[in-house]
Amino acid sequence: MICTQLQILRKKIGGDVTLVAVSKTKPNAAILEAYACGQRIFGENKVQEMTEKAEALPKDIEWHMIGHLQTNKVKYIAPYVSVIHGVDSFKLLAEINKEAKKHQRVIPCLLQFHIAQEDSKFGLSLDECCAMLDSDEFLALENVTICGLMGMASFVDDKAQIRMEFRSLFDYFMQIKHTYFRLNDDFRHLSMGMSGDFEIAIDEGSTMVRIGSTIFGER
Numbered sequence: 113m114i115c116t117q118l119q120i121l122r123k124k125i126g127g128d129v130t131l132v133a134v135s136k137t138k139p140n141a142a143i144l145e146a147y148a149c150g151q152r153i154f155g156e157n158k159v160q161e162m163t164e165k166a167e168a169l170p171k172d173i174e175w176h177m178i179g180h181l182q183t184n185k186v187k188y189i190a191p192y193v194s195v196i197h198g199v200d201s202f203k204l205l206a207e208i209n210k211e212a213k214k215h216q217r218v219i220p221c222l223l224q225f226h227i228a229q230e231d232s233k234f235g236l237s238l239d240e241c242c243a244m245l246d247s248d249e250f251l252a253l254e255n256v257t258i259c260g261l262m263g264m265a266s267f268v269d270d271k272a273q274i275r276m277e278f279r280s281l282f283d284y285f286m287q288i289k290h291t292y293f294r295l296n297d298d299f300r301h302l303s304m305g306m307s308g309d310f311e312i313a314i315d316e317g318s319t320m321v322r323i324g325s326t327i328f329g330e331r
């Protein structure tokens with residue numbers, strides 16, 4: 113069942129978009145089913161759950177932290193995490209840099225933008241992001257790379273609104289790429305799109321979708 117869902121999904125999203133299989137709350141057996149079907153990238157939103165799964169499951173899995181990350185928990189995932197999607201402050205980025213250095217790693221990060229209408233969602237504004245990227249403190253960080261942006265659209269049925277929010281994130285992405293990362297090939301990912309809205313997200317320029325319930329069933 114999981115494998116069938118994955119195969120259908122892969123056809124829909126095409127070969128140029130990276131699929132992060134969001135396995136939060138799902139058991140290791142479900143992850144192994146997706147693994148047997150060739151999936152190697154999994155997304156989790158809780159530090160402890162992701163760490164337990166990473167210890168138990170095959171070592172060639174790439175673990176993406178997609179949830180809100182507290183600075184005091186960075187140390188638990190720094191040894192193995194492959195991408196951190198939800199970076200929304202300099203303080204968090206500096207902590208990731210510090211912990212990455214301890215493990216002689218450079219951790220790929222995505223900056224999370226606030227694009228939804230709801231105020232509950234975390235994320236930077238364009239001004240906050242630019243202020244950070246302009247700062248000397250940012251330039252001094254050697255153990256993180258900024259690989260792109262991430263965002264979540266509002267949880268609404270209005271497809272036009274969702275499209276507009278993804279489009280605004282794409283505009284931020286192009287603007288930041290042009291201003292700060294023009295000659296930097298690491299900055300290339302736009303993580304947007306979940307089960308309910310990934311088709312719109314891909315239409316609007318997503319390069320990475322984070323999909324859970326379509327693959328693993330409702331949580």
Ligand SMILES: *Cc1c(COP(=O)(O)O)cnc(C)c1O
Nearest residue numbers: 134157178306307322323324325
């Ligand atoms: C849970 C989650 C997803 C996946 O959601 P689905 O609707 O199950 O596809 C994607 N992104 C983030 C940040 C999440 O927390």
